[in-house]
Amino acid sequence: MQSSQGSCPRGGGQTSVYAGHDENLQSYTIDNIVVEAEQTINQFGDTVTEQSYYRTGGDVKVITREEIEKRHYTDLTEAIKRIPGVTFQNPGYRGGEYGYQFYNNGVLINGDSRVVILIDGRRVDNLTSTRIGGNSKSGSKSTGVNIDQMLGIESVDKIEVIKGPGASVYGPDATGGVINIITRKGAVEQKGTLDLSTGTWHKHNYSLTFSGSLDDDPTFHYFGTVTRAMSGDTEYTDGETGRTGTLGGSRWKEDAVNIRLDKDLGKEQSIKLWYNYKAGKDGYPISTPRLKYWNQEDWERIIFGAAVGKLDSNNILQGAVDPDDGIWKPTRLTGDARNPGYANLFALDGAVYNSFSKFKNNDWELKWTFDKDNGMESFVRLYDQNHRYSDRDVFYWGYLGGTAYKSNALPLANEYRTAFPAGATQAQLKQWIREHLAPFPGGDPAKVQEWLEKTGGTASEPTSWREERNRGFQVQYARAIGKNDVIASLTYDKAKNYAKSIQNDGSIRESHVSRDSVLAYVQDKIHITDNWDLTPALRYSYYSGYDSSTSGDKVQGKGKANFITPALNTEYLFDDTLSMYFGWTKVYRPLRKGDYTSVDGVFKTPLNDERGDVWTFGVRKEFSQYTALAVHYDWTRMSNAIATLPILDGGTGTFKSTAVNAREDKKSFNITFDHAFDKHFSMSASYTHMQDKWMAKPGWVLDPNWGYQSGSDLNTQINRLRPQNHYALNLSYEKGKIYTGMLMNWYTGCSRTAFTDNQFLVLDWNFNYSFTPDLTGYITVNNLTNEGYQTSYNAWSGIGTAAMPGRSVMLGARYTF
Structure with missing residues (x-):
């Protein structure tokens, strides 16, 4: 099989070492073809997938379906968190503000939350979304996607994590990187799986999957899965006291259905119809009590x-x-x-009044691939996303x-x-x-119940909600011309955000905000020699002004922009053991709706779109077929990064918090060491360091007492709100009927103004035993030592109030039929 990157794969035993950072690459599938070990990576050391032709060099990690099943990841966050350089600022629970607010829910790649999320290469964010921050001045720069709400883990075939903007197709705002989720396609043979597990906190997971092709038409493939996951109130270890607490109101239940139908029309043509449903009713634990x-x-x-x-x-x-x-x-x-201790009041919301949030996603995609050339697809894609979000937060003091x-x-x-x-x-x-006043929730249950009844009872069904809709199409044409692999693409997207509420007479009141976009690019991967690829690209982006159905909306008509951003990436193979990549790209992130009402402070002038440059550099070295080293470095310089800074007002002589386009200098460094001790036992060790610096523009005077130890702006405080150093050790052992793995994450450099300790060591372990070729039993233990740790901080709630879950154990069995 030819590499989908348009160059020949390296052969032989040189690949076995990569089982450390991209596990289980000995054998997996691409478009129903079983790919053996010698073909899983190309000559530069990049793991090959169905969509790796998009990549243009850089540090890429791939999580395979086999790894997902062996490690028994229950959601996407759990799977992706093992990747060096990837950190999550969600608190580890499902619903409500605790897993919903912009300062909690976000994924960062090398310290940057400007990460684009995709399913099968298609962006899934909504330009009008306000779920994870309605503006940029003090919130996350995330594209507003909660990856654990997108689809069930049983629907996932592979997860590509691309550090840095090393893929032109994904847009000019993928400053931190890209997470591309590749969905499962029906196999040739008919097969079903039943996976059941149960464990701590009354947590249960059920999944049923069918896959195969029609007996009388092997070119027609089907895949379908139905899953349910639920949990009671979870427990956590309080980092200040070391005691174990229960997070009242954190119980949740989520269901997912995914169907994918594929029809091969010939060797180079096919039609894909994909439908995804996921819905949940999740608790509303705003924070963990101190x-x-x-x-x-x-x-x-x-x-x-x-x-x-x-x-x-x-x-x-x-x-x-x-x-x-x-x-x-x-x-x-x-x-x-x-x-x-102010955060303890939030126990009224979750534990007493049973406040909750709800979501429901209905997505479909129709894709006609009309040609394939050198592994690259030419296609037409239509898609429709319908996401509904509501919550009911009730409390009385x-x-x-x-x-x-x-x-x-x-x-x-x-x-x-x-x-x-x-x-x-x-x-x-x-x-x-x-x-x-409300009684102590941890006190006399009778008094709590009396208070609840006196003040109206538990939370009822929501009477207002938001709906996000994306509809659009994409056309892509790809052709190999001599040494050139050329891809051109055009995407048109209509995004809308509806606010709806039920009135007293039963009617529904509705308003909406909409924005259209056109994203186009052309990329030429030039195979200068067998050992050298050079990839220039141009990206065009157009964003319409925001259109609001509310005439008094201050943002009406604002936001129209169009621009071109270039990119240049290269990969070079010095010999069979040493390769290098380098990339540069212009990045551009458009303003959000809320930014147009954020004129404040000293200047009181409108904010501008974020702009800057990103450089990435990396080296891979194989010392033997068993040992390899990889180094990745990226440097982001933003000339117009939005933040809120304390700037001197010359008229009054005081410092005022002002939303501005400041300068940002962000650097990160990753090093990964992979070693296979023998054919059964392998390891991957990594170190990641991140540093972010904000600077004033000429003419500004910043408060000298501000530094990085004060202020409420999440962007400028990011060095305090995440560990600066991340060490990881990933061990796996497989022999006969046994497979076991241990993931150790060690976070250091944590600020004591934001975290209960300056370091945390978190261990996750799993063990599988194959009773028969069709039946596997397993046990997973997350947070093995019951570490009291946090991944985010909110000054309003206080230190330690974003505590992650304590030790949990799951027992399960997976049966294939």
Whole structure:
């Protein structure tokens, strides 16, 4: 078989070492053809897949179907997190704000959240999405995709992780890199699998899969899977106290259905119809409680300060007259800095009121491949994405005169001032709190239930929701002309974001924002010699202005832009053991809808689209057929990166937080060492370092006390909000009926202002035993040592309140029939 990168694959035993970082490459499938070990990588050391002709050099890792099954990954995050340089800022739970807000839910490649997610080479983000940050000034630069909500893991054949913008087709905003999920295609032989597992926290996974071709028409392939995953409330280890806590309201249940039909019309032509459904109802745990404050006394202090206000030493309520309306208002204590343990109040949302979020995805794609040349596809693709998101967050802090209160502290404050104008004794204060404020969720269950019933009960079905729709088509033409592999493509996408709500009369009120885009590119992979590829590319991008159905929308008509970005990549093979790659590309990321209302601070001028340059460089060296070393370095220089910085206002002499297009200098370094001890035992060790620096433009004066230790902007604080160093060791052993693997992730350089420790060691282990060729039993243990660790931080909630799940054990069996 010829490599899909348009060059001959290397042969023989030179590939066996790569089982360390791209596991189970001894044998896997490309378009129903079993690919043997000597053909899984090309001469440069790149793993070959159905779509690797898109790549133009760079550090690429591939997770195979065989690895997914042997390691028993239950979702995409779990699979991808083993890749060096990839970190997640989602908290490890499914639903609600904890797994939903922009500061939690994002994937970073080498420290950059500007990552593009694809399914079978098609982008799945929505230009009008506001789910993961409605603007860029202080939120994630993520494209707004929650990868664990896209499709079930049983539908996945391979996952390509491409570091850096080393693929022209994926657009000019893939600054950090690309995650391309390749779906499963029906095999030639009819086969079914049943996978069942159960374990800690009443967690259960069920999946049933069918694959094959028709008896009377072997050119017609079908694949289908139905999955259900669910869990009760999970537990976590509190990093401050070392105690184990339960995250109330974190239970979830998700279902997925995936169907793919393929018809081969000839050797070079085919039709693919793909349908994907995934839906879930997930809990709403905004944060994990801080157990050092998880007691009756602290609860009463916290909720009084937040719901009523600040007391002096005599228990007299503090406050002042608001100059805007002339009304006296209390001094409320909100946020962890002013009210330590503030995050414990969120237990009301999840554990008491059972707040929840829901999503439902319906996606389909029709693709006609009308030609194949040197492994490259020419095709026409139509697609339609329909995603619906809703939530129901219910909580009440106080109750007065038959009325339940959330955040309006004034009635409660006035009641307290009237009852105790000269202050209250400690006994009087406690009695007042227990009569007017929500009881401690970890206290008397009867009192919690009484409060719940008095304030209206648990969360009901949502009455408002958002729908994101993408509809479009893509045309691609590819041709090998001598030493040139030329690809040209055009994609037209219509993105809409609908806001809908049910009115009192039962009618549905609707508004929407829409934006169209045209993305085109031409790429020429020039095989200068058998050992040298040079790939220039030009990308054209057009974005329409935002169109809103709400006439008063300030962004109406804003955002229209078109531009061309060049890219140049090369790979060179010095000899059979040493190769190198280098790439440069112009990057461009368009503004989000919310950015057009973000004129503030000193300048009060509109923000501009983000622009910059990215350079990538890497070397691979094989010391023997058993040992290899790979080094990857990337450098991003953004001339217009959006951030919020404290800038001197010359008129007042004060520093004001201002959303600006600043300069950003981001660097990252990866080194991976792979070694096969023998044909049974192999390892892959890696080290990743990331550093991000923000700089003022000429004429700006930044607050000298700001640095990187203060401020609320996620972008500029990213070095505090992630570990700076990541060490990983991936071990696998396979002999006879046994397969076992251990993944060790060691995070160091964690800021103690954001994390409960400056380092975390997390171990995941799995063991398989094949009772028969068709029946395998397995056990997986995540967080083997029950480490108390976090991957993200939010100053409002406080340190340690994004704790990852504790130790969990799953037992399962996989049967093939």
